[in-house]
Amino acid sequence: MILGDFQLTTISGGVFRIDAGTMFGVVPKVLWQRVVDVDANNLMTSATNCVLIETGEKTILIETGYGSKFSEKKRRIHGAEPGDPLVENLAAHGIGVEQVDMVILSHLHFDHAGGATQLDDQGNPRPTFPNATYVAQRLEWVNATANFPELxxxxxxxxxxxxxxxxxxxxxxxxxEIVPGIRAEVNGGHTAGHQSLFIESGGETAVFIGDICPMAAHLPPLWCMAYDVDLLQTRRAKPQLLGRIAEHGWWALFDHDPEIAAARLQRDAKRGFAVAEALPQL
Known part of the structure; x- marks a missing residue:
């Protein structure tokens, strides 16, 4: 996608399988099964859509997927891809790890920050992108590193x-504003420090929504995940953000949708919001 002076490319950080019930929380299966497909074990496909932003001056990455550090047992449990999907897919796009100047994380769950580090030859974790500054919300970092047993x-x-x-x-x-043309807005809900990222260039805007609305299937305002730590806040913040996106004709970038990379939205009398125009995953 060309956005003003920026080039935006969706880069997969790996596809995995996840229990569909957890992805839709209190929404009854009779409703969500109309919009997603599941296997015999009730598992659905979830993408980890990272966004590569090439500004002409900097190479910036939003999210890192789940990375390469899973044990074989965890890889089987999650149905995760082998190797290091993000690094391999960046390389296929012509980008080496040393070329990334900045990594911005919407939040720090394993499927968003797992690829931030990789194991060296001695089995010790180190930053995947040696020349990058990694950006996160302070509140998110404090909660993520506090060793709360439940997290x-x-x-x-x-x-x-x-x-x-x-x-x-x-x-x-x-x-x-993190750098010129990219700014953060904290919306909480999914995690206390969850942020969405606004990418603005040449009068155009794209919003990396993050897990406040992970897939197009989550566009109904009350359809939220069981993983949300503050369900009420998600239900407040999501329609406000989606309403702004629809009103201004911005692009919405979904982080877990396996089919849609970006979409323009419109209000919908039945579902609250709907996809008006979609850019498919390549």
């Missing part, structure tokens, strides 16, 4: 602590 499965520390140890971590506070 340990969501925030493996070997995804995170090596970033700080290497001096490559930049923590931001609230709604800020």
């Amino acid at each position: 340990q499965g969501a925030y493996p520390q070997d995804n995170l602590l090596p970033l700080a140890a290497a001096g490559q971590l930049q923590l931001i506070d609230g709604d800020v």
Whole structure:
């Protein structure tokens, strides 16, 4: 996608399988099964759509997928791809890990920050992108590294602590411009420090929504995930954000949709919002 002076490319950080019930929380199966397909084990396909932004001056990556550090058992459980999908897919696009200047993370769950680090020859985790600054919300980082027992499965520390140890971590506070043309807005809900990223160039805007609305199937305002730590906040923030996107004709970038990379939205009397125009995954 050409967005003003920027080139935006969806780069897969790996496809995996996930329980569909958890992806739709309290929404009855009789409703969500109309919009997603599941296998005999109730598992659905989930993408990890990372966004490569080439500004002409910097090479910036939003999200890192789940990475390459899964044990074989966890890889089987998640139905995850072998190897390091993000690194391999970037290389296929002509981008090496040393060329990435910045990595911006919407939040720090394993399927978004897992690819931020990889194991070296001695089996120790290190930053995947040696020349990049990694950007995250301070509140998200504090919660992710606090070792809360109930959050340990969501925030493996070997995804995170090596970033700080290497001096490559930049923590931001609230709604800020990260670099010219890319700004963060905190919406919470999915996690307390969850942020969406606004990419603006040449009078055009695309919004990486993040897990506030992970797939086009989640466009109904009350359709939320079981993983949301503050369901009420998600239900407040999502329609406000989607309404702005629809009103202004911005592009919405979905992080887990296996079929749609980007879409323009419109209001819909039945579902709240619907896809008006879609750019498919390549």
